[in-house]
Each structure stands twice: as C-alpha cells, then as structure tokens.
Amino acid sequence: MKKFLFLLLTLIPIVTFAQFSSINPDTICYPAIGNSTYQVPNTPGYTYTWSVLAPGQITSGQGTNQITVDWSSANSGLIVNAVSVFATSNGCQSTPVSLNVFIYQVTPVINQIGAFCISDGCVNLSSSPVGGIFSGNGVQIGQFCPNLAGAGTHQITYTYQSGGCIFTTTIDVVVNPIPVLSPIQHN
C-alpha cells in the first residue's frame, strides 16, 4: 500500500499541462530565449493562417491552430498586432484575431563600491530599480562586508524580478589585505 501510494504521487507531476493565458499583450522577457507558443481553440475543418510581425519568425505550426515563434531578434518594446490569425472554412474567411507582444527589458544597476580594506566594516549596497536581491561572497542582508569576503576580487550579483522576468547584473568589488610590515631592523 505504501509503495502504491508513493508510485501514485510520483506520477502526478507528469500529467501537469502547460498553462496558457490570453492576457494581451503577451510579455516576452528580453532577450527572448527559445520559442513562444500561440494557439486558438481548434475547430475541425478549419485552416489557420498565421502572420507574425518581423523580427519574429514562425518556426512551426503554420496552417494549424498552434504555432511557435522565435522572438530572439526582437528589441525591447511593444509590438502592436504582433501575432495575427484568421481561419478559412469552405472558402469563407473569419475575422482576424490579433495579439500584441511586449518585449520586456529592465537593466538593473548596482552602484559601485570599494575598494575596501579587509578591516573595513560592512557597507550598504544600493541599486536601481530597488526591490531586487544581492548575492555573492561577503554579502549579508543587503550589505557587503569586506571582512566576511576576505581579500581579493569579489563578484556581487543583483537579481531583479518583474513581470515574470528575471534580470541580473554584476559588479566586481576589491578587498585589499592589511599591509604587513616586517619588524624594524637596527644596527
């Protein structure tokens, strides 16, 4: 019984279906990676004719109720009526339906800090837009602590999430060791 229950629970995630939304515009994270899928409800006997504004490219599915589109060459911004489709049946044509596509880009910035001495105290990290998360060696709750990082060059990453997209940026921070003097020599 225990084994059966385990098997059942293991299989459940496999039958999860991809979620589709009809929210207009469709938001694509910049830079677009991979293909986006667009579809309309299928009616047997209909032939579907899709058009996509450049630089978008249909990579599969023309003639059917579902296509995939490559937006990798698109710059950021709103593309009005980026995806359109009409159906043909018995020589009759439907009214076309269109969808806008918004290529969404945010360029986060971390205000440069350093260089530091390893003995320096923690300093606040600042960035724009606010609301993201800092990570990296020596980073602790929005602060950079040279003494935690240690001497060397450290990469700090800022991750900002918005509109279902993830944007990141990095800076390098230098932490210098305390100079070590040799004992004073005398004759």
Next chain:
Amino acid sequence: MRALFFILSFLPLVVFGQCNGFQSFTLNPQPVNNQYNPGQVVQLCYTMVGYNEISANWLEGFDLTLGSGWSNVTPLSAPSNCGGGGGSWIWANSVTSSATGNQFGPGYFFNLNMNDNNPGNDFGDQNTSNCTWSFCLSLTVSNSCSPQSLLIQVTPGGDGTMGSWINNSCALTPFNIFNGTTNQILPTIGLISHN
C-alpha cells in the same frame, strides 16, 4: 389523329395554352429559414400528373433552372415512359429543339429515337391515360461564403417547343420549387492564448 392535326396546324394559331398537369415535389432535407448550408446535399423528387396536349403537343422534357448556389446536380431516377410508344426518358445537360432551335437543359427529356441519344429531334411522351411522371435529383450546395441563389425551377415542355413537333402552342411555364439562398457561415475563432 396526329396527321389530321398536321393539316389543321397550318391555320394561324398563336395563342399559347397551359398544358402542365398537377405538379408537386419534395425536398429532403427541408430548408431552414429558406436556406441551405454550403456543401449540403439536397434530394429533390418531382411529380407531374397529366399533361394537356394542346395542339397535339406531347410531353418532351422537364427543363431544370438552377441558381448559381448549386454546384452539382446528379440525376437519381428518371420518369417512366407512359405513352408506351417506344423511347425513354434520359438525363441530358443540353438539348436543342429541331423545331424551335431553342436550347434546354439540364433536365430529363424524352428520347424517342434511342439510336441518336438526341431528344431534341423527335416527339415526346404521349399522355395516353392521365400519366404520372416522376423523377428525383440530388443537388449539392456550393462552398461559397457570399449568399448565392438556390433557385430551383422545373419547366415542363411539349415536343413542339423542346422536340421536333411543328406546333409550339404549349407555353413554357416554370414551376417554382425553391427560391432560397445559401446560408452564409463565416468561421469564427477565439482569442489567441500563449504560454
């Protein structure tokens, strides 16, 4: 009898008479809102009882008039030879009367001389005893997105009009069966969804 009329027919006679008998029909399926859908197949069965043979006009044919919304017509069953004097009813897309030079068809026409397959150069089917002529057709609605005429008319004609008889006193009176249109069905699609 017909020889006697041949002599009398040289007298001036320019009055056209109504020769058609009682006509009826069935359409299967029946139209909805006076319309049929694109691609739909409709069966028409038509019957005429009797034919008033004015000036010895024998029944020569049933000329079919179809609107542009019909893409195909298929004959299913032909009328039977009622007069019994030889010949048979055949389906013809085009018949030219040797008497009038007028062209008819498509439709069912009586071909007396079976050797030439030409109903237009001979006599019709004589109404010997209150004959009943029936035929059935299959009609297909065209795939068109703009409304098209689905007119169906059957025009019975005597052999003086459609065949080779010397007198055309029987008027050509179309019998209206249907005067509807194709149903305009535009495809509809829902919103575009994306993942």
